Amino acid sequence: MRSLALLAALAATPALAQTDPSDWDAVAATAQGQTVYWNAWGGSTTTNDFIAWVGERVAEDYGVTLEHVKLTDTADAVTRVLSEKQAGTDTDGAIDLIWINGANFAAMKDADLLFGPYAEQLPNWQYVDVDGKTVQTDFTVPTDGYESPWAMAQVVFDYDSADMEPLGSMQDILAWSQANPGRFTYPQPPDFLGATFLKQVLVDLLDDASVLSEPATDDNYEQVTAPLWDYLDALTPTLWREGRAYPPTGTAMFPLIADGELDLSISFSPGAASAAIANNELPDTVRTFVLDKGTIGNASFVAIPYNSGSTEGAMVVANFLMSPEAQVRAQNPDVLGYGTVLDMEALSDEQRAAFDALDLGIATLSPAALGAVQAEPHPSWMTRIADDWAQRYGVAQ
């Protein structure tokens, strides 16, 4: 074990100049005055506001300046770090923190582009619900402390209760869409929510989805995904715009629901609909439902690139994101409505009371009603399915 740890330490040479994550006082002291460039998707006003608030709080408590670099696609940040590595920019790269998960994390971890392990040494890790939530694996890939969780997400379907009733399975959704053409769509893959919809279809159609937890192979891929393509061939002509165009992202479907173009859409944030109602972006008749067999869930993480010049500041932000204070705010539907990653049992009474006092909003299902969480398939499935989708439907005639 000891020699393994030594090997790990040697392998992580670029990190040697950086402060040891387990020495929190030193981390906090060095972080003072650092500027952290957090690359995070910038398409949602509520998320942007939350990040701005995080920036104010870490500036107050730790003297860390947080700059939100607004991405249209997280892959941009991965490319950036990759180009920097090629160009030999091994210190003080452009990015200090990335909102990341899934295939992007797997790619960065694979290519040794991440700083760490650091996540489980952070002081607020003690509150994290390690047993009940998928915070140590990311799309089946072990995180190994190279990213720290900050929000839980689960697939829910947003629907306008003025026009329809909740549905229980993907087959029900197909039947409903055939009866009500043009009222449902999903974001265009490779957008993560669009890709998640494809996975959700597959998980719901398969009798036994356990095959998805192993990497896809050339042998089983065709056979396992066949029901998905049959389903989509039937569904696509009944979609909004007959599947000739797709919304770019999940939030881009809100105005479509508000205008009455869509009655049904998919979301990865159980509280997003309530937050959008509060922001005048959705009519107040919108509600959410989950499928009878449950829906896919995962965690959002932050990771630090290996060449960040402000790893200490980035760890301070990562730690703050796991704090009860930040988590309560993120779960507040007036702010974000994201699920917490914390274990309620690990909190003090006072901290727990803050969570209990939250009014989750009219469109948000209670944790009990959210039901069973299905595991994310291995990232190799998502990559291949998204590629195949682009070939079949992304270059439509």
Added chain:
Amino acid sequence: MLGPLLAGIYGTILPAFGHLPAAGLTGPSLDAFRALFDWPGLPHAVTLSLTTGLTTTFIALFIVVGLVAGWSGTRSFRALERALSPLLSVPHAAAAFGLAFLIAPSGWIARAGSPWLTGWDRPPDVLILQDHWGLTMTAGLIIKEIPFLLLMTLAALGQADVVRARTVAAALGYGRVTGWLKCVFPRVYSQIRLPVYVVLAYGMSVVDVAVILGPNTPPPLSVQIVRWMSAPDFNARLLANAAAILQLALVIGALLVWRLGEGLVAMLGRRWIMAGTRSTCDPVIAAASVTLAATSALAIGGGLAVLAVWSFAGFWGFPDALPDAFSLQNWSRHASGLGDALGQTVLIAACVTLVSLALAIGCLEAEHRHGLRLTQRGMWLLYLPLIVPQTAFLPGLQTFLLNAGLDTGIAPVMLAHLVFVLPYVFLSLADPFRAWDRRTATVAAALGASPNRVLWAVRLPMLLRPVLTATAVGLSVSVGQYLPTLLIGGGRVSTLTTEAVALSSGGDRRAIATYALMQTAAALVPFALALGLPALAYRNRKGLQHG
């Protein structure tokens, strides 16, 4: 200014042929091109690029020529000219957002007519935005290119001896449009040829307008290049560079086709002129062009109006013509973000424009003192950065800067903006600068002023109006830059334009509207100042007030 261009193209060609030493790839190989030609979306993406570019250029040119031929000198022409000129500075992205909010199935036009006229209580499920053939995107480009071509044409008219040509043609019994086309157009076209090429190349390779209005299944080639550029996988990067080379080849090919078309039109036109027909479709062309031009001005104006309504809107469901409530919540919510982005935008635009002005005035003054004159070839060099598609050399320039250790931060972004701002500043300043009456300089010199004193104390003050106009042009070009800011800034430099386009994927119409309006203001306010300041400065100089 050719340095960044050449560095960029060089940096694009190498990886396209599989040479990227940093990734352990040494070429040459054709794998990237093979993969590109295997992409099933390629035929349509290439077709889109060609049709958008050619259609935009043809229609915009048709409208402008018809407008000038049929109406120049009339009162309605002056009114339209006044309406169109400020629209030149409205950034492409803002105009595209406005158009989208106007003509979408749930847009303002559909709302205004529903349900009383159309019977719709839900928006119709029709594909208007993101349509397969990019028609909406083409329309979005046309409405923005009309003001540009119109101003370029008006500038060229000064040297075309229009009044006498028109009088002679009219005396020979030619109608207004026919006479203009036969006598004036050949002279004018040779002068607006380069701006027309700019429109063609821009229409073929535009990214921001295509992201907002263009199709996605598949997208035009330029958008796909940017997507591949940002994919985490290396091979996609090589693919992007190969596609960039293809894009460059396409633009060159389209320019050649256009050039051949010019030859054909010239041949047929000569025959038409010689035939001496007094055409009868004059009123049709005149009416069509003025209607289309007025529609395009209304589209931009209406687009900005609907952006303004959205930016103050509370809940606004379909088919209400106006929101349930108006509030400032949205503006106050985005105030700090807008402030930051505005600061960056203004800083970049101001520095780049100042440098461009200094360089342009320096060049023109050197021309004046040493009796030089920019040749046709020189004009080509100046126009080159505007004609070479941005997607063809910016990815390479990014790699080049990264390798040189010069990447990130605001300075490289300014350098990249300079490549695009300088030509426009030079072009808008050159004609008035050269047209200045040299005898004034002779008088000043006779009174003992040195050449520098003549420049600072006589020439520039007299040329205050064109200098300010050039400044406003420079600022608005810089404000509107999307791709150079995004790629060269590495995401760290966020201007109003990059923020607005980033928001477009989220679909929050209120946020998009506030950023797009702010972006428009950043480009329009300098124009207003350029119009207003000379009147103030010249209030005691009557002779200069209309100069």
